[in-house]
Amino acid sequence: MANERKRAVVLLSGGLDSATVLAIARGEGYELYALSFSYGQRHVIELDAARRVAAAVGVADHRIAKIDLRVFGGSALTAEIDVPKGRDAEAMSHGIPITYVPARNTIFLSFALAWAEVLGSSDIFIGVNALDYSGYPDCRPEFIAAFEKMANLATKAGVEGRLALRVHTPLIALTKAEIIAKGIELGVDYGLTSSCYDPGSTGEPCGECDSCLLRRKGFRENGIEDSLAYKRGPASS
């Protein structure tokens, strides 16, 4: 047991935030179990990014769970609804956008909980962010706290009092610029990640969706060049 490292399940989308979280969990000494989802997302190219990031950081295992969120429709990320482009911070801060996938983080965390239980892990990491968060309800600290409480009542380990499950959200209070600064410090190669909600057929980011705009702003504020080749829009204006 002396040399056994604690296991963590890390939700890994292939985007900038989750790549940073993976590096943070590694930095804290966890053995990493990365979990991605094939959920009918239009930006399925992010799964290639997830594989690249998992390999680069070095994980004990990486699984991709197939779930079909399209069965319910309801979001621009899974259904045939246009992804909004070119919105400013003001527009992003109002209401919940059409790219919101109903109950997505609840579903993702539930799967992470299942795997954590099988692995005997009590630590789940997720890259939610309550600042530059595009207004998603399931990215808020009060949601995470409620999920954690529920999770500890849902499992064998919780019932038997063996493990107290914790949902780690190391990015929750950081700006995008702070996240990028932290990742650079930890050696994250952001060139491997994919953030765009609506990438072109060869994977190039659109440069104009909320996710691209937040990413570009974050790099700009760090005075760092983002190595991704955007399809459109000024990269550093």
Place this chain on the structure above:
Amino acid sequence: MANERKRAVVLLSGGLDSATVLAIARGEGYELYALSFSYGQRHVIELDAARRVAAAVGVADHRIAKIDLRVFGGSALTAEIDVPKGRDAEAMSHGIPITYVPARNTIFLSFALAWAEVLGSSDIFIGVNALDYSGYPDCRPEFIAAFEKMANLATKAGVEGRLALRVHTPLIALTKAEIIAKGIELGVDYGLTSSCYDPGSTGEPCGECDSCLLRRKGFRENGIEDSLAYKRGPASS
């Protein structure tokens, strides 16, 4: 709006409990949206039962979400582990059995939450039972209450204060015998349902797994004949 019925998402496994819940929700006047899962269960025959039950009760829609819980392993219901047979009530009451699927109800309820959000529904029905429950942690009232609380923080409707989501558990305090009595009263045709964890290739129940044993006991206590043809074991001793 005057004639618009309230919508309910009802988790429907095709077993005795969820068929009863569907009839209860219908009795309460809800428009029914039945949700089943193809999750790699070895008793996949229950999905045929779910289709029969949904058609017989009359639902507005029935969806089967494909999710692969086998990706994590860990249960006799999804992995290649033998289903225990012939256990008495004493044995069933100790510990959590190998047929427990990690975080299954958390995952199922999360999907129900997603669909409820898309439908504008604030009512989810689930046939969990805290008495004859085989010792599953995610069947207990405190788990359901915690899920409900989390769910109201997870969604657009919750955040905007438009809907207070409720998870209905009409069977939670009933014995199997009481559930069957209620179903008979509501006209449920239990001959359409499937309860066995380990059915034969033509669908006949084994008669000896925990689920079969609980079902047979419930019928026996009502002095009613179960119309299913069991493979083995005394049907009414």
